[in-house]
């Protein structure tokens with residue numbers, strides 16, 4: 569693990585940035601992606617907002633009615649299914665520039681840069697990836713590079729947006745010792761307030777704390793938290809192994825009975841999953857759908873294909889007929905598609921197959 573170099577990449581204000589990219593007239597404006605504000609009477613929350621909107625105090629998870637009070641002149645946009653398609657494309661691009669990638673959410677991934685051999689080379693690669701994503705996808709991201717995953721994640725957050733932050737092993741302890749403990753992934757506002765009340769505000773405080781006190785607060789996580797705070801964490805990427813299934817789902821901003829909206833959302837989900845299938849060089853044996861109505865009543869249905877398939881039209885056709893079978897026109901809150909029984913094939917083999925077919 570001595571020469572391990574880990575990068576963490578997180579897209580900047582992801583949903584909002586995709587909306588601004590697709591409508592450049594929004595550039596520089598406060599843009600909020602979330603539920604309908606209904607002039608301050610709307611329910612629901614902000615999914616995310618542009619950095620311009622954050623200057624007004626807006627943030628993910630804030631009630632949309634409060635956002636309206638703080639910033640009524642912002643541009644309010646309902647979330648759509650397109651973000652997962654953009655996400656799949658970004659992950660596909662990242663795959664080219666790293667041997668090992670671990671996607672952890674729609675807009676973030678850990679990348680193993682150990683093969684760069686030095687932090688200078690790793691910095692150069694990160695710089696190049698940022699350039700490629702900007703040029704090809706029109707989106708900015710922040711990247712952190714460090715000797716372990718926890719520090720890479722901390723680093724990517726230090727200079728958002730559009731940041732590139734390197735924490736080298738020789739200055740790791742110095743950099744982290746003065747950071748506040750809310751920078752540790754997983755420590756939210758409530759835990760931070762509790763830790764502050766116990767005079768454990770900085771990494772240095774946690775590193776020097778009595779382990780028994782930390783066990784009272786963090787339980788089984790105490791040792792890991794203290795390791796991170798002390799600069800001793802060495803964790804790298806998790807070995808995910810081949811996945812047996814992949815799924816995507818969309819929650820509608822408002823429950824809907826619109827068959828066109830349901831149909832186009834289903835197509836977006838299928839396209840995103842199809843891109844993912846191609847990226848991981850797999851075929852699917854089963855297509856399943858999930859449909860949730862008002863009140864969280866959820867149904868799933870699935871169908872086995874006649875053979876393992878990676879054809880977009882086959883996936884769409886199966887998903888549409890499953891929806892037709894089980895949707896009776898009631899208001900829909902969420903729909904999703906899951907492909908399971910994945911069969912992997914060697915990409916070289918795939919090229920030969922295509923060549924001879």
Ligand code: TTP
Nearest residue numbers: 578579580581582583584615616628629675728
């Ligand atoms: P984040 O990476 O947490 O946020 P972000 O990319 O919008 O902004 P940042 O520059 O701080 O990274 O989440 C990625 C996307 O996930 C975000 O664009 C929208 C979605 N999301 C929600 O829908 N609800 C939430 O509460 C959060 C935190 C994110």
Ligand code: MG
Nearest residue numbers: 578579580675
């Ligand atoms: Mg992000």
